[in-house]
Amino acid sequence: MSTVRTRFAPSPTGYMHIGGMRTALFNWLYAKRHGGQFILRIDDTDQERNQETALGPILRAFRWLGLLWDEGPEVGGSHKPYFQSQRSHLYRAAAEKLEQSGHAYRDFSTKEENDADRKLADKEKRPYINIRRSLELSDAKKRELETAGHPWVLRLLVPRESKIVLDDLIRERVEWDTSLLPDPVIMRANGSALYNFATVVDDAELEISHVIRAEEHLPNTPIQILLHEALGNTLPRFAHIPYVCAPGTKEKLSKRKVEQYRKNPAFKRLFERGDEVFPQLGLSAAVALDPVMVEYYERIGYLPAGVLNALARIGWSLDDRTEILSLQTLVENFSLERVVKAPAGFDPDKLFSFQGHWMKELPLDEKVDGCVPYLVDAKLISEPVSAETREFVKSIVVALGDRLKLFADILDARPFFTDDITFDEKNFDKRVRKDGVPAHLAAFRNRLETLEPFTVPAMEAALQAYCEETGEQTGTLVHALRLSTTGQAVGPGVYDCLALLGKEKSLARIDAALKR
């Protein structure tokens, strides 16, 4: 039994696509499930980009989610280098082999000629395939053209009138008629390889056993199969998984459409939360995060476990009931047989629900660790963070309880860090500026002043007593106290809020609220 080797081959675009991350996850899981290797290869054949800015976010996303690669950038491996831009000698050698064996030919036709051919075929409503004029050229003529510096490209000579059969691990049998396949360019005039060619050469050389990729690559497959066969390679197994759709649609989730996603009801909440949070973190314009990027989820405080769980459930299920899946469980159970064939929408609501589950599971100290950087970035606390400050943050996290869904939610605790609070005016009018309320608030404020100790149970008892004596509903004071001390209508238990603020600050804020 040979080793399972899977790969994910991103091109350095400067961000990691959430849908691409799902494909990468399936590759990673399949490799790990079978004790194999997961390889990261960088498809940078035609781009001259800054490694740091273009590749950085991609590696960052993998590391954040804990999907470490066995071979690839920064970790190396026995088949290095893992950048296609550094592997051109392999493509050139393979090209030469194909030319020698007659599987590829030099095409001297111009772009204009090809375009015209294509147009004509279109007009006559017949499928376009190459006319292969260069094949008619005599050797002498070819030499002449070359000496004259006439540019040419190398094309694969597609065998006409034959059938390509793919036994895909997910789609089962898919067939193509080669008579309908134009001869693909595999090398440019300057000797650089094209995607389909470089991919085939690398997949073979890296000994990739399973090519797991999104179904939009299905049309590339017959060409790649032909190339593998012409090169005499052992064919990898192919598994075309469904692509990820934009929420509520059947269209492929695309980075180019982010602006229109802003209006998508399912995506709206994500955008809005980002608009609230990122400026506070000083991440506004320059970073330009959006929910198509993995980094968005990291920066807004999602947990890897939440994102991973959601990604795994797009197009895959363990059984008829299990929804909560840890990476560990996934590694133990992942199988391509249970990948569905239909494209699946990315559901932000479901992600949020998984996130809620995993955040609840997170040990308190890790929650605090996750929150602290947000408070630092928002300049609500400063570095180095003292033990005392950390304890204070911890007590807030405890008070927040399950209300803390994302780490960025800790920013809602702003009133505990600064006196510069924003009042929810509508609720302030309703709960504080209301007949009889200020009088009760003032009266109870005086009781708080002498209350010792200033603790949750003591406050609760005091409020109960006050309400029994006056016949006032506890809700009246509870709401009035929260609004006047935090400005917010929702949040931790009101006694927790007061305890967190301390007696002095609580009294001062009540006084200030009574004067508003």
Next chain:
RNA sequence: GGCCCCAUCGUCUAACCAGGUUAGGACACAGGGUUUUCAUCCCUGCAAUGCGGGUUCAAAUCCCGCUGGGGUCACCA
């Protein structure tokens, strides 16, 4: 338009391959309970096999057609 893929609640899916279930679960939504608000938690409800033919005692499940949706058609990856 050519080629290719796909089709179960609003969404993600189970049951399909080896035909027989009141078509199950989760999210969302609605209602109720717990709670000082919110969140959590618990209960209840809503809600699907695209259409038409076959095959069969029996079809979500097997076959064909239709319709619909989508992907892809570069000297991009």
